[in-house]
Amino acid sequence: EADIYQTPRYLVIGTGKKITLECSQTMGHDKMYWYQQDPGMELHLIHYSYGVNSTEKGDLSSESTVSRIRTEHFPLTLESARPSHTSQYLCASSWGAGFSGANVLTFGAGSRLTVL
């Protein structure tokens, strides 16, 4: 059913490791986003991209980085994971050159990261 895929779904890793969370969408959407959400808490935008080779930081400061080399792919990388990075990371995408009621966000199922 989902047209936006995230891997891994769950990751438990030790402090200091480098990790990459993958996000791919098959809808041809120009816009892609990464949100961070702790349990029971609000969504925080950490990165977004409006197209290939375009990336911006979101409202929440994050030590992660992103790249957008292909339209369908928007990976997020943490060079050195820390326990404070433990959270759920949600990738999303939307369609269109502008913003309107038709440009809804579609979310992936999320990557739940635990850093020990």
Added chain:
Amino acid sequence: RKEVEQDPGPFNVPEGATVAFNCTYSNSASQSFFWYRQDCRKEPKLLMSVYSSGNEDGRFTAQLNRASQYISLLIRDSKLSDSATYLCAAITGNQFYFGTGTSLTVIP
């Protein structure tokens, strides 16, 4: 001030009840609005877009009041399966802004 604000609840209502959620937005330039549903430990999923004239989808009715800068969601005849967190969202400029979500539990 946050772009979008919601009462976090929780709302605990009996089956069959009607429940209403409100959401306010701070920027009068916000141009599009949505309600999302998020189940525990799942991703948000679009419930419905909110149109200026108001819109209905089965038991769900969404309304927009631009003068007072709020949107609302009405759920009639609540079902147990409606238990979830409901997030409102607004597009302002080039950004989506989400509220913190309102938790709903429908009780048998």
